[in-house]
Amino acid sequence: MKLEGKSVILTGAAGGIGAMLAEALAARGARVALVDRNAGALEEIQERLMNRGGQALAIPADLLDPAQLATVVEQARLGLGGIDLLINVAGLLSFRPFAEEDPALLERIVQLNLITPMLLARQALPHLLKAGSGRIVNVGSTFGSIGFAWFSAYSASKFGLRGFSEALRRELDGTGVGVTYIAPRAVRTKLNTGAIYRMAEAVKMNMDEPDWVVAQIMAAIDRDAKDVYLGFPEKLFVRINALLPRLVDSALRQQNRVMAAFARESLR
Numbered sequence: 001m002k003l004e005g006k007s008v009i010l011t012g013a014a015g016g017i018g019a020m021l022a023e024a025l026a027a028r029g030a031r032v033a034l035v036d037r038n039a040g041a042l043e044e045i046q047e048r049l050m051n052r053g054g055q056a057l058a059i060p061a062d063l064l065d066p067a068q069l070a071t072v073v074e075q076a077r078l079g080l081g082g083i084d085l086l087i088n089v090a091g092l093l094s095f096r097p098f099a100e101e102d103p104a105l106l107e108r109i110v111q112l113n114l115i116t117p118m119l120l121a122r123q124a125l126p127h128l129l130k131a132g133s134g135r136i137v138n139v140g141s142t143f144g145s146i147g148f149a150w151f152s153a154y155s156a157s158k159f160g161l162r163g164f165s166e167a168l169r170r171e172l173d174g175t176g177v178g179v180t181y182i183a184p185r186a187v188r189t190k191l192n193t194g195a196i197y198r199m200a201e202a203v204k205m206n207m208d209e210p211d212w213v214v215a216q217i218m219a220a221i222d223r224d225a226k227d228v229y230l231g232f233p234e235k236l237f238v239r240i241n242a243l244l245p246r247l248v249d250s251a252l253r254q255q256n257r258v259m260a261a262f263a264r265e266s267l268r
């Protein structure tokens with residue numbers, strides 16, 4: 001998709017990946033509706049983008065509040081004068097033994113990571129279909145293809161997002177509207193808690209910088225990519241896990257034991 005002059009709805013726009021993505025989109029001439037729950041942070045980002053000649057509209061919204069979620073696409077459409085691209089970035093995780101998962105947090109994770117992108121896509125699609133063009137970009141995770149111990153709720157939500165993206169892409173075939181699913185491996189942002197950073201160091205988990213991830217998301221949009229898995233060897237493990245999951249069970253066994261102590265730290 002050529003971004004110049006396009007209208008984009010971006011959730012998670014105040015986050016580690018989202019704020020940099022907002023800058024990259026605005027720098028390419030897109031008009032960006034910045035959606036996140038921190039109104040102050042959004043205003044600062046909006047001001048920064050506009051000072052650099054970009055066009056941005058802050059839409060503060062708690063995406064877990066059904067009433068606020070319901071109006072996001074319409075606010076963006078009216079404010080920007082249309083919609084060409086919906087990018088679902090907002091996300092939430094928990095890292096802990098599932099037997100001790102907080103049920104309320106579990107619900108929030110599935111709601112924000114899966115149901116919210118589905119509901120926003122549902123709001124945006126009639127407009128995209130009417131135009132016969134546009135794209136929905138869903139930011140998933142390697143954990144959406146390889147179920148990771150101690151991240152059960154998060155893995156489940158991202159598996160769901162990947163399935164939704166695939167089904168919707170097939171359903172929209174021939175309409176001019178595309179769907180991109182892009183799955184980063186771990187990224188150095190505040191989404192990850194101290195316990196996760198310590199665990200990642202202990203098991204030598206690869207971590208990318210958010211600016212590199214943003215460049216990959218931009219490249220995926222440029223080439224209308226379908227599925228993108230970031231990082232090697234993670235993208236290879238995604239394939240192996242799909243074909244030979246028992247092999248991956250064995251390969252991860254030792255690492256899971258090391259991770260357990262850090263996952264319990266999250267309960268303190």
Ligand SMILES: NC(=O)c1ccc[n+]([C@@H]2O[C@H](COP(=O)([O-])OP(=O)(O)OC[C@H]3O[C@@H](n4cnc5c(N)ncnc54)[C@H](OP(=O)(O)O)[C@@H]3O)[C@@H](O)[C@H]2O)c1
Pocket residue numbers: 011012013014015016017018035036037038061062063064065088089090091092112139140141142183184185186187188189190191192
């Ligand atoms: N970081 C990683 O290791 C990693 C790896 C793979 C995939 N991803 C995915 O990449 C995406 C972005 O993650 P990130 O690393 O940029 O995380 P982040 O820095 O925590 O950004 C997420 C943003 O979503 C916002 N948000 C949370 N709950 C919300 C709600 N109820 N309503 C509106 N906004 C809400 C957060 O606001 P608050 O700050 O107020 O919570 C934050 O600004 C997520 O979908 C994540 O799953 C991340």
